[in-house]
Amino acid sequence: xxxxxxxxxxxxxxxxxxxxxxxxxxxxxxxxxxxxxxxxxxxxxxxxxxxxxxxxxxxxxxxxxxxxxxxxxxxxxxxxxxxxxxxxxxxxxxxxxxxxxxxxxxxxxxxxxxxxxxxxxxxxxxxxxxxxxxxxxxxxxxxxxxxxxxxxxxxxxxxxxxxxxxxxxxxxxxxxxxxxxxxxxxxxxxxxxxxxxxxxxxxxxxxxxxxxxxxxxxxxxxxxxxxxxxxxxxxxxxxxxxxx
Amino acid sequence: xxxxxxxxxxxxxxxxxxxxxxxxxxxxxxxxxxxxxxxxxxxxxxxxxxxxxxxxxxxxxxxxxxxxxxxxxxxxxxxxxxxxxxxxxxxxxxxxxxxxxxxxxxxxxxxxxxxxxxxxxxxxxxxxxxxxxxxxxxxxxxxxxxxxxxxxxxxxxxxxxxxxxxxxxxxxxxxxxxxxxxxxxxxxxxxxxxxxxxxxxxxxxxxxxxxxxxxxxxxxxxxxxxxxxxxxxxxxxxxxxxxxxxxxxxxxxxxxxxxxxxxxxxxxxxxxxxxxxxxxxxxxxxxxxxxxxxxxxxxxxxxxxxxxxxxxxxxxxxxxxxxxxxxxxxxxxxxxxxxxxxxxxxxxxxxxxxxxxxxxxxxxxxxxxxxxxxxxxxxxxxxxxxxxxxxxxxxxxxxxxxxxxxxxxxxxxxxxxxxxxxxxxxxxxxx
Numbered sequence: 001x002x003x004x005x006x007x008x009x010x011x012x013x014x015x016x017x018x019x020x021x022x023x024x025x026x027x028x029x030x031x032x033x034x035x036x037x038x039x040x041x042x043x044x045x046x047x048x049x050x051x052x053x054x055x056x057x058x059x060x061x062x063x064x065x066x067x068x069x070x071x072x073x074x075x076x077x078x079x080x081x082x083x084x085x086x087x088x089x090x091x092x093x094x095x096x097x098x099x100x101x102x103x104x105x106x107x108x109x110x111x112x113x114x115x116x117x118x119x120x121x122x123x124x125x126x127x128x129x130x131x132x133x134x135x136x137x138x139x140x141x142x143x144x145x146x147x148x149x150x151x152x153x154x155x156x157x158x159x160x161x162x163x164x165x166x167x168x169x170x171x172x173x174x175x176x177x178x179x180x181x182x183x184x185x186x187x188x189x190x191x192x193x194x195x196x197x198x199x200x201x202x203x204x205x206x207x208x209x210x211x212x213x214x215x216x217x218x219x220x221x222x223x224x225x226x227x228x229x230x231x232x233x234x235x236x237x238x239x240x241x242x243x244x
Numbered sequence: 245x246x247x248x249x250x251x252x253x254x255x256x257x258x259x260x261x262x263x264x265x266x267x268x269x270x271x272x273x274x275x276x277x278x279x280x281x282x283x284x285x286x287x288x289x290x291x292x293x294x295x296x297x298x299x300x301x302x303x304x305x306x307x308x309x310x311x312x313x314x315x316x317x318x319x320x321x322x323x324x325x326x327x328x329x330x331x332x333x334x335x336x337x338x339x340x341x342x343x344x345x346x347x348x349x350x351x352x353x354x355x356x357x358x359x360x361x362x363x364x365x366x367x368x369x370x371x372x373x374x375x376x377x378x379x380x381x382x383x384x385x386x387x388x389x390x391x392x393x394x395x396x397x398x399x400x401x402x403x404x405x406x407x408x409x410x411x412x413x414x415x416x417x418x419x420x421x422x423x424x425x426x427x428x429x430x431x432x433x434x435x436x437x438x439x440x441x442x443x444x445x446x447x448x449x450x451x452x453x454x455x456x457x458x459x460x461x462x463x464x465x466x467x468x469x470x471x472x473x474x475x476x477x478x479x480x481x482x483x484x485x486x487x488x489x490x491x492x493x494x495x496x497x498x499x500x501x502x503x504x505x506x507x508x509x510x511x512x513x514x515x516x517x518x519x520x521x522x523x524x525x526x527x528x529x530x531x532x533x534x535x536x537x538x539x540x541x542x543x544x545x546x547x548x549x550x551x552x553x554x555x556x557x558x559x560x561x562x563x564x565x566x567x568x569x570x571x572x573x574x575x576x577x578x579x580x581x582x583x584x585x586x587x588x589x590x591x592x593x594x595x596x597x598x599x600x601x602x603x604x605x606x607x608x609x610x611x612x613x614x615x616x617x618x619x620x621x622x623x624x625x626x627x628x629x630x631x632x633x634x635x636x637x638x639x640x641x642x643x644x645x646x647x648x649x650x651x652x653x654x655x656x657x658x659x660x661x662x663x664x665x666x667x668x669x670x671x672x673x674x675x
Contacts, residue, residue: 003262006269006297018294021266023259055297062258208266214293215270216277219533223350227535228328 001026001189002047002078002158007056009039009046016042018213019056024158029180029190031200033224033234034210040193041083043210044160047191048080049073060158075103077157081164085147089136093127096135096146100153113153120149123179141172148176158189165196177203197234201225209234245494245557248364248396249357252504253559257552260503260560265299267532268507272296272305275538278323281316282540302507302530303518308542313343313483322346323538333384335482336581343483345384346536352391354533355485358502359392362491365500365557366476367451368422370397375418377411377425377433378456379579380404384486385456389424392488398422405429408436415447422451426579427459427467427475431610434470444472453478455487457576458568460675463610477566481544483537484529490564495556498563505533508562509541510550513571524549526571527564545571575605575671577612580649584670587616590642594635595620600668602661607675614651616643619658 002024009017017039024030034040045051047058049070058066065073088096097120101113121128124145130138135146144164151159165173181203184190194200207224209217217227224230247253273293275282285306329346336342368374374393378385386404393400401418403411411433430452437444449471455478467475479499480487489506490499501508506529510519513526527544547569552562575582592598600619605612640653661668
């Protein structure tokens, strides 16, 4: 569904991505793991059209999208849940959700959008309770839920998530990840970026490990969990074995 | 016929290319980062992992040769620390230094899966009783097929090679349905069945998986007619993985290369230029998923050609033609690799300096036989018949010990071996 080929992105003289290739098949949850500075967010922001690649291509269902504007990319069915939630804190939960559907505010009827808001509330019941509250008053976990719900308002085919677990208590993370799994069951393809490798690998089908702007390892979740380099670097184990 | 992993084995060519590009970039990066040999080679030609931006860029990368593997004996080309290696196999070495190959746990799992694919393609199912009569040991044959069969869920009988009486008894009594061994050993088993006056029709055998040495279509027909089985060819080599690299499906129109794990190229062994699809040349393989012992552009020395057309079986992986020849002078007899250099070492030892010699390989009644002609000096003849006989026995035994297979030694008078110009041709392969 999504194919990225030899993507290069530069920040001035610094090259952040040095030729990254990966793909996501329809209905998959694919995770991109990596340490700070590996290029994970750069990659997502490039797919969303916020950054322009210096070389390489991004194909959505075999059509190139790397020259489109972010708004056009959202229309094609790619929605990003940005790092640090980025909710509009002075606006109400309701208005945040409505903004998620801005590109079809005219084409879709009010009824259709209200229908989607209902679906979002059903996915995250807490949002219903906070419906008229301003987003800034929500807890971190609630803001993350709102950010995901807002992205879903665009009716994406692919959801890009940038560190949804960041700064959240494990129990909240586990709840959010359960929801992601459910979304996948409902036909949403998911590309998940995480530093919390353990949480990401618990719901993903496959993954890629990014290192300084390159893919170093790819494989199924089972393979990544077995890979000693992954264990050492991202799962915080590997040195406990006696002979080490 | 069903496919073991249809999602992968019948990917579109475009998706295969995508997967290969992703994995090539990752493996080149890992090799550069973790294997000093590759870092040095890349640095020499001022190339970095970021220079691989398309599959065509593979052609810019240096080759890996058998000599490179020897020079890094034993662990020099491992890409992970030894403590992450859970299995070690090695190839037969030409000058006493084999290629040592390490497998991580993921490598073993992948190896099992790939063997399962080719064995399933040959028709093995969980209902089969499979007898593995490949050598179990440091060579990869026995373990590779064993793991693949277990992965499929067949009932595995690990008989290993030898004790042919017992092999036949097991085939008969345990109702073996599938046999995996070298084609030469299949003939030996057929001979034994005949000798023991067992009617092949009374046996349950239906499939044979053969490999590890070149074998002709005539041999295939003979094995099939004598054992009443369907025989398929398999291709693999220890440096790359072992069995599981490529195998015939039931269409038997070439061996499907497991392209999600390997990139195959065909080059002209002289000019080292890539050859187009369909052209015959040396097979070059790059491993895409190996953790322990990845190889970039490994020159296999095997002569074959590639066919990218879709196969009737539904698999989209490219097919390679059966391998009958090798580029270097290595000869494979009954699954054993023989090099003239091994024989030279023995001759130097026993004769003093190196006499002229010639290795003649013939196929007699579908069995490969090796004759070694050695020109002896007149002084040996002068010492009398008894001394000559003793020398004959001693030399024959020494060569057999080194090669690990039976040979026929023939001592001949000086200048009687046919010269090709001024030089004696070391190997005559009449198979």
